[in-house]
Amino acid sequence: MLKDKLLAIQNKAKERTVKTQNIEYDLETIVKKITKGVIKLNPEYQRKHRWTEEYSSRLIESLILNIPVPLIYISQDIDVDEEVHEDIARYSVIDGQQRLTAIYNFLTNQSTLVGLEVLDDLNGLKYNQLPPFLIRRLEERTIRCLRIDSTIDSQVKYDIFERLNSGSVKLEPQELRNATCRGAFKDLIKELVKVQSFINATSLSQSRIEKMEDEELVLRYFALSYKDGYKSYKGSFKNFLTIKMNEFNGFDSKELDLMKNNFIKSFKILENSKINLPFSKFKSENKKLENMSHFNVAVYDSLIVPLSKMKESHILDINDFRALFHDVEYFRTVEGSTNDVSKVNLRIDKAIEALL
Template sequence: MTDVEKNEPDELLDGETSAEDDVTPTVSYDVSSYGSDPEVEVLVSRLRRGDIIIPPFQRDYVWRQPEASKFIESLLLGLPVPGVFFATDPSTNKQLVIDGQQRLKTLRFFFDGYFNPRPDDKTQKVFSLVKVQKQFDGKTYKTLEEIDRIRLQTSIIHATVVKQNAPLGDDTSLYHIFERLNSGGRRLTDQEMRLALYHGPLIDKLKVLNDYPSWRKIFGKINARLKDQELILRFFAMLKNRHRYERPMGEFLNKYAAANRNLGSTELDELGSIFTRTIDVFDSALTARPFRLTTSLNVAVYDSCMVGLATRLIAEGKPEPDGSNVRSAYAALMGNQDYLEKVSRSTADDAFVRKRMELAVDHFREC
């Protein structure tokens, strides 16, 4: 990752619509849920295989060894413990952890023998039980009495599993389930949830492109809440699907991410190429940092200008645009009052999105 310093995490960008201000989509879902009672040994095996996925943005493991030991002790004593909550990914049939990652990680750590191991640690801390009943004190998974080890392996942890049945081809209900169940504490951003729910080659490509030097110069510091990666996704979605845009913006991006999560390498390389070409032209042609009406990057100026210039770059039979022509087209667009209205308010509105895209494409067409 680039060594650019991380940006303030919770700032809204200029022209950005917060999730709380966005309209709720009108689609309805058929979602089923069921309970299961897997044994602990089964859960650990599935974690090891990657059948159960703990989203990478979830908070770090925060339990201390005494807390983790108490959880293991509860299972050894046959005491009830809180259940876990999974959502089934329909494209892979794997299960995403929505609630219960501290407990699940604790189980894996204990079975593997090391407490909260980290890849960069030269030495790992052995996970032996502390501050528990005398018969368990100092025990590791391997040194437990056989009867206790079997009791732990066969202990039951209740799991609630949800899965979307309809509409087919649109699994965005998982996004809304995730959003609602994670509403406590620090609210997850839209892109953080997409990172978990739509993980795959497309999301991986966003991470790579986010380090591109010209993009870092234009956007600024790395954003800890992934807003810079979301803007790259927004460019892809608008470039390909702007004629089918319907608000809310977040749902539009969800659908694009879900539908294209497993794009092939050829398509991803083409998207990456047009993104870097477009950013490079803006970086070299404009002396001031582009996409700004004030000091902050304006997302509506960004998405429309990027789509406008990219459309020009991929047009057949045209040479690379001259920098002075790009500057002139950009200046003319920034002086267009109709355009300025469409990037200054109601930026997720259907008509405003279509109009600013149309104006930007028109202005950059002949540059």
């Protein structure tokens, strides 16, 4: 028995061992690779660049002064000998996205130096306004990178990304998935967050959208509702969502079209039913409901699954759903540790029973 366990541990360690290679790129080469799309800084990621101008400027100052900067981890997603379309990047950034974005923005004259204290005379200047010797110094300055082998799978890559995520602003789980889980489903998520009925129903603040919480809600919809996925949930919701995203990325276009239509249909039902803030949380006080929040993700879970099963012509009476808040058992599932397996199953089962 012990021998079998040790063998299993040994095999798992071999499977999870990551092959790496140390390389150095000068900044001019890095910018060329980003410009050509070899290393891709996605437009949606640039929109969510979270460093301030001052912080980005301090990095440029450190590079000019030859101050050591942290290692950048990149994943080789496509082997160098493999032929792919030009718009497909060969490398993704595991850790260092903010640093590379700051470097790229400055060396392509998209940002200005501000808040420098040592080289304060450079404040207000763009890259092309620097003295020639500083331009040469920056172009030839190298950054150490650790390149991870192309054979690594998406789940292991996510684990590495999460462990190495050491930026000044920590990335949220969906931001990590956005950087590590490639495929057509990822593109579908970005399309569906723009559906107006979804935007109206969730009413997320801009700060939550910047953390990709809207994209995670779309993923959550499919993870729980597609073929009753909630019944396969065994714990660790973060890992559950990552596994599901990788699974859905492997689907063909026909299946993804069916999923897309189902999502749009569900939120169209809410729109046609003229329900304001459908995912609000309430508490029962003296047989009356008092609003606790305008959006609650556990309430979202319980409503989206029955919605996914309804026909588009269905008109939902939200009072049938909100009556669940008088149910002590249901209310407990949207309080406290809401990702507990039993709570996830119970709240969805109760919503299905109430609405279908």
